[in-house]
Amino acid sequence: MNFGERRTLIESLSNDCRFDGRDKKTFREVTVETDVSVTAEGSAIVSIGDTKVIAGVKFEMGTPYADTPDEGSLMVGVELSCMASDNFETGPPSFDAIELARVTDRGIRESKCFDTKTLCIKKGEKSWTVAVDISIINYDGNLFDACSLAAMAAIKSARFPKIDKNGNADYHNLTKNGLKFTKIPIGVTVIKIGNQIFVDPTEKEMEGLDARLTVTSVEDDTICALQKGGIAPLSIEDVSNMTEIAIEKAKELRKLL
Amino acid sequence: MVYKKRFDGRKFDELRPITAKAGVIKNAQGSAFFKIGKTAAYAAVYGPRELNPRFMQNPRTGILRVHYNMMPFAGQGGRVRPGPNRRAKEISEVSKLALQQVCDLSACPNSVIDVFIDLPETDAGSRCAGISAASIALADAGVKMKDMVSAVACGFVDDKVCIDLDYNEEAYDHIEGGVEGADVADIPIAMVPSTGEITLLQMDGLCTRDNLLKALDQVQVACKQIKEIQIKAIKEKYNSEEDEE
Amino acid sequence: MSELKVQEKEVVAPGEVLATGMDYIPGKGAYRLGDEIIANEVGLVQLSGRSIKLIPLSGKYIPKKDDTIICKVIDIIMSGWRVDTNSAYSGIIGLRDGSTDFIARGADLSRYHAIDDIIVAKIMNVSSQMLVDLSAVGPGLRKLRGGVLLEVGCKKVPRIIGKQGSMVTLIKNATGCQITVGQNGRVWIKGEPIAQAIAISAVKKIEKEAHRVGLTDTMKIWLEEQTKDLKLDTFDPESSNKKENKNNKGEDIFPGDEE
Numbered sequence: 001m002n003f004g005e006r007r008t009l010i011e012s013l014s015n016d017c018r019f020d021g022r023d024k025k026t027f028r029e030v031t032v033e034t035d036v037s038v039t040a041e042g043s044a045i046v047s048i049g050d051t052k053v054i055a056g057v058k059f060e061m062g063t064p065y066a067d068t069p070d071e072g073s074l075m076v077g078v079e080l081s082c083m084a085s086d087n088f089e090t091g092p093p094s095f096d097a098i099e100l101a102r103v104t105d106r107g108i109r110e111s112k113c114f115d116t117k118t119l120c121i122k123k124g125e126k127s128w129t130v131a132v133d134i135s136i137i138n139y140d141g142n143l144f145d146a147c148s149l150a151a152m153a154a155i156k157s158a159r160f161p162k163i164d165k166n167g168n169a170d171y172h173n174l175t176k177n178g179l180k181f182t183k184i185p186i187g188v189t190v191i192k193i194g195n196q197i198f199v200d201p202t203e204k205e206m207e208g209l210d211a212r213l214t215v216t217s218v219e220d221d222t223i224c225a226l227q228k229g230g231i232a233p234l235s236i237e238d239v240s241n242m243t244e245i246a247i248e249k250a251k252e253l254r255k256l257l
Numbered sequence: 258m259v260y261k262k263r264f265d266g267r268k269f270d271e272l273r274p275i276t277a278k279a280g281v282i283k284n285a286q287g288s289a290f291f292k293i294g295k296t297a298a299y300a301a302v303y304g305p306r307e308l309n310p311r312f313m314q315n316p317r318t319g320i321l322r323v324h325y326n327m328m329p330f331a332g333q334g335g336r337v338r339p340g341p342n343r344r345a346k347e348i349s350e351v352s353k354l355a356l357q358q359v360c361d362l363s364a365c366p367n368s369v370i371d372v373f374i375d376l377p378e379t380d381a382g383s384r385c386a387g388i389s390a391a392s393i394a395l396a397d398a399g400v401k402m403k404d405m406v407s408a409v410a411c412g413f414v415d416d417k418v419c420i421d422l423d424y425n426e427e428a429y430d431h432i433e434g435g436v437e438g439a440d441v442a443d444i445p446i447a448m449v450p451s452t453g454e455i456t457l458l459q460m461d462g463l464c465t466r467d468n469l470l471k472a473l474d475q476v477q478v479a480c481k482q483i484k485e486i487q488i489k490a491i492k493e494k495y496n497s498e499e500d501e502e
Numbered sequence: 503m504s505e506l507k508v509q510e511k512e513v514v515a516p517g518e519v520l521a522t523g524m525d526y527i528p529g530k531g532a533y534r535l536g537d538e539i540i541a542n543e544v545g546l547v548q549l550s551g552r553s554i555k556l557i558p559l560s561g562k563y564i565p566k567k568d569d570t571i572i573c574k575v576i577d578i579i580m581s582g583w584r585v586d587t588n589s590a591y592s593g594i595i596g597l598r599d600g601s602t603d604f605i606a607r608g609a610d611l612s613r614y615h616a617i618d619d620i621i622v623a624k625i626m627n628v629s630s631q632m633l634v635d636l637s638a639v640g641p642g643l644r645k646l647r648g649g650v651l652l653e654v655g656c657k658k659v660p661r662i663i664g665k666q667g668s669m670v671t672l673i674k675n676a677t678g679c680q681i682t683v684g685q686n687g688r689v690w691i692k693g694e695p696i697a698q699a700i701a702i703s704a705v706k707k708i709e710k711e712a713h714r715v716g717l718t719d720t721m722k723i724w725l726e727e728q729t730k731d732l733k734l735d736t737f738d739p740e741s742s743n744k745k746e747n748k749n750n751k752g753e754d755i756f757p758g759d760e761e
Contacts, residue, residue: 002574002618004648012695019650021699037378038295040330050283054377056330079339082324083301083373085284090324092340131336133329135375137299138282171334204650286562305562305590316631319590359516361542365564367632368590396516399561399657401543403533404517451517451540484517491515491544495559495713 001207013196024198042158050140055150072119072127076105084136107216111185111224148187186250190242215246277490287398291390295380300390304370319362323353355457407483408447529555572684593634649692656687
């Protein structure tokens with residue numbers, strides 16, 4: 001985005017009419033569909049406007065960490081699949097992919113939304129790892145929010161595999177049991193361009209990014225993860241405004257789960 | 258002793274139910290979603306676009322590159338760690354050869370057309386589903402093609418020719434409900450339906466030459482059926498918008 | 503006996519049989535294989551006498567001589583500027599074609615065109631190895647400042663321009679925006695925020711429905727509805743006379759655009 005186009009974008013934002021006609025606080029149409037992969041124990045496809053991501057959950061049997069012998073673990077991976085954009089490149093995970101994965105992971109982990117003790121099969125010997133893998137199908141901005149929602153939708157709908165007579169996971173037979181959630185963390189990214197603050201950026205709007213703040217919150221408005229990105233700084237007032245908007249929007253998005 | 262009835266009740270020359278859609282990934286030049294039974298594949302085509310490194314450029318024609326990738330949760334067993342693996346590399350290369358034989362890229366020399374095939378779930382026949390999806394995506398991208406490329410895994414379970422094997426049939430010789438030590442052959446084939454030319458041919462398992470030729474005869478009928486579905490997917494992309502308004 | 507298997511304006515796919523028998527002739531986008539005429543690409547059927555040809559519906563832009571395109575400066579080199587043409591091939595605007603001013607050797611070229619500048623340029627030549635030579639000097643050729651740059655399928659460009667510019671003029675008059683359409687699928691729009699958003703929407707709508715009959719009428723009604731609350735006090739009367747409308751060179755116009 002060159003200087004002139006950036007100026008046009010800031011002008012549009014300050015008139016509360018973005019290139020697609022939305023105002024600064026409105027999300028594009030968000031849809032959540034679960035059970036989209038028969039081989040995954042839990043799965044979901046989330047669309048935010050034209051951004052589309054797929055998340056799949058596999059339960060892996062392993063040994064618990066020595067310092068938490070009665071707990072299982074969580075693992076989140078994100079692939080910026082090349083099918084999603086002309087700009088995604090083949091190769092090992094880029095910083096962007098890693099950041100997406102770690103921020104999504106922290107949002108779920110730090111919220112303590114499910115008890116990792118329920119992943120324990122045999123104390124000190126066997127436990128489940130919840131492995132969430134997210135692939136981008138089409139990129140049009142706002143991957144943080146899409147990944148956060150898709151990961152939660154997939155984990156929520158996931159069912160444990162039965163354990164066969166040899167003590168191994170039987171992936172062809174799932175139980176009816178899944179994880180129990182006491183709260184649902186939702187990540188919302190707020191963008192700053194110039195002095196304008198808004199949510200749910202498109203790919204085009206991301207080209208003009210100055211700074212972003214992803215805020216993951218739960219039902220009682222407690223914030224459980226924060227991530228600032230972008231080269232420009234944020235003022236304390238910015239953080240105050242952005243966290244307020246993010247918590248408000250999280251409530252709306254949570255209704256979709 | 259003998260495979261009398263297929264596990265899912267299909268006729269021996271019957272394909273699993275197929276869903277095919279074109280234009281599912283907006284950013285791509287062309288794209289498709291192809292699902293046969295429980296095997297599904299997305300295909301996205303980008304290009305012609307700049308090809309680097311330069312020594313790979315062909316001054317007479319654009320080149321095709323295929324990238325086949327199963328999502329970590331797409332396998333029949335546990336999670337498969339993401340990243341390059343030898344199986345994916347081989348499938349990418351043979352899929353490319355299967356597709357490029359119908360494509361005419363002479364109008365865009367020195368460029369590349371990238372085809373990305375990503376699978377969210379598989380139940381045997383994944384490379385075939387990928388090729389069928391990629392074919393729709395290439396056509397959707399405006400690539401000049403003399404015909405679609407349709408692919409299906411046929412094979413032998415015990416003594417019967419089966420079209421479109423599923424996972425249980427592939428594993429017939431070592432699963433419950435199968436017969437241990439039985440002869441099983443899994444033969445993925447890609448074909449140019451109008452001429453019957455074979456552009457992909459591989460085999461896992463054991464089978465006699467006579468049986469192989471018997472299977473190849475039946476495959477052309479199946480590929481023609483798949484071609485009809487592929488063409489319908491493209492037509493529907495343009496017609497469905499009419500119905501929306 | 504010869505038989506036509508498809509209708510006018512039908513969408514066909516590669517490998518589809520368009521006709522049988524020897525009475526028909528394959529035109530652009532089709533070929534003969536024995537007794538059959540077969541589609542070579544995805545396109546709209548166009549019958550003309552005994553010839554069956556296809557109007558392509560998709561495909562990335564491939565630079566062609568005399569096309570007027572919207573390009574982006576990506577590099578400044580000794581002999582001029584390298585530009586991105588929205589295709590697999592970058593192009594060069596040479597020193598002499600960069601400006602009507604005389605540019606001395608060793609001058610700072612970024613004074614004329616800087617990196618990221620958006621320029622309406624004309625393709626002067628395309629070599630067999632796809633080296634693209636452009637000029638930024640000539641009627642209608644200029645730098646585009648501000649506004650929004652969109653990308654659409656380049657095969658939809660004739661539809662967005664319309665016969666003699668009718669469609670793009672329709673949008674301009676309804677929204678008061680300046681609009682420039684490049685043959686390479688880039689569309690530049692500049693106007694007041696609300697009008698601009700409507701114009702962007704209009705272009706995207708035409709792109710999506712380019713193959714449909716009666717699109718001009720549909721767009722007229724749609725634009726009236728969208729702009730009924732719009733105040734056009736910034737309407738630029740010059741914008742509808744801009745020469746870029748006349749760049750419609752009689753390329754295949756989608757059928758149904760009756761005026």
